[in-house]
Amino acid sequence: MTTAAIVKDLRTDTPGCENKIHLNNAGAGLMTSPVLHVMKAHLDLEAQIGGYEAAAHRRDEIRNAYQMVGQLLTCSPENIAFTNNATDAYARALSCIGFKSGDIILTTNNDYVSNQIAFLSFRKRFGIEIVRIPDVETGGVDVDKAWELMKSLHPKLVAVTHMPTNSGLIQPIEEIGKHCQQLDILYLVDACQTVGQLNINVQKIGCDFLSATCRKFLRGPRGAGFLYVSDKVLQGDYEPLFIDMRGAQWEEKDKYIAHKNATRFEDWEFSYALILGSGAAVKYALSLDLNWIEERIRFLSDYAREELRKLDRIQLLDKGADLGGIVTINTPTIPAGQLKALLDKNNINTSLSHRSSAVIDFDEKGVDWALRISPHYYNTVDEIDQCIATLLQPDL
Template sequence: SGLVQPVEAIGELCQAKEIWYIVDACQSAGQLPLDVEKIKCDFLSATMRKFMRGPRGAGFLYASNRVLQEGLEPCFPDLHGAQWTTPDEYRLAPSAIRFEYFEKPYELVVGSAAAIRYALDLGLENIEQRVKALADLTRQKLAALPGVRVLDKGAELCGIVTATNPAWKKPALMDALKNANINFSTQGRHNAVIDFDEKGVEWALRVSPHYYNTEAEVEALVEALGSL
């Protein structure tokens, strides 16, 4: 769903109890500003292929100073992230490089760097404002369609919009949206068992408007769904 989790409040609790805190920011990076100092996480990971608009197969990992000071390390460090000192010992790199490996796809690194620069040039606050506005519009338009139930709940929502309709048949819905050149996905119960069981659905439509989308494209989505 489009719920934005209270990661900063969770970080406060984890820090107070000295609990290791790992944040999966795959759906946040590129649509929401991320400040690891405010989140107070020990690790934060994200993929480049979603809202970052980067290449598939690339991602990034943040590791806090606490992680480095406590000596946490990957399961299999190599000679890029550690120095071999004796036959039975090695010394970890003092920085987060210890979590990197020597072999890497440089074309994905270059593509990721370009995507990051592009997002920073636009401004994450500007992106967040535009994405949330389009997502709110999408929810309003979908909720006005007969039989449609928007599934997103919570105090703060982001650019992920999920909806269901008992009258929708998945093959017909997929054909209609593909014929209208609309990018979308369908999510089944196996993707979110607890959430879907609570909401009483077996599958849902998911759309994720980004800053480059237009209000006219939202209308095209609603029109295509209205024809089903």
């Protein structure tokens, strides 16, 4: 099939394409019909026979959701924990590390705001130190500096966001992972924006934890995420701070035993409709060629940048040698709200990021906001052109 024919079929599976030009996949991708069907069917079943009974009835499908995510990340389903969202997954990973005063978290300048706030909270509560690896001049983390800092500082944790929420930058997480493995340093990767967009292989990355959401480029439901946990962590004494009866067995009055697999990081109470929807979303992604997905998103994003770069009124903000599916712009002479309102009026979904979401990056770029244009494989060149044409309207 031609790309045009494939995209046509994908759009048929995407009801939201009928009414909107959806270029806000970095916020939440449009769900597919199969995802909606699975979730609605389970909710109907819960209403008919009861929530506990419906989960028991769908036991095999629920187990299959773990297998789907394991296949997506190239790991065992035993290494997967489902969570409420990517930030929840990230927090559970952080909480299992026994930080004490003077310990170092080595991180980057391009990170998700909630991660940075969590680090600052740990500094306030436990007295840890936060060290940020410098960027290279062209944008993105300096891997050589990272190696030097790992050797000299011996950090407790290296934490890197694969793609920040405020930029199309793709960080070299595999190179950093090799250094972490050489020095046996715990490595946490935030893949919130890249799972479903890029072909992710946790074995190649060499990470101990990887957090992700289902609502973005995986096109799954909101309120669902997952955490990959390495065998090294599962075989060690690591467990989340607020472990519950899903993650451990209460053996005696003053004794519990944590489970050996990643369910150690889960809560007992789940929305199983969301887990089933997440499994369906991953299955849908796997039914396509993951490399094709990556190439398609890169093509549309590169096309958008190329066309936007031609416009005098637009400041293209993305920096880095490797850029993906978030295109960020600023318009120095046009207020953010006015720009977003015009796109909304023309049924074009985008989103705004403000300085509070990217203090380091935006201060370095000299802006206090960015408009995010984030295409997915079901978008078309014509939709990108319509978005750009709207940005060129004379009344702006």
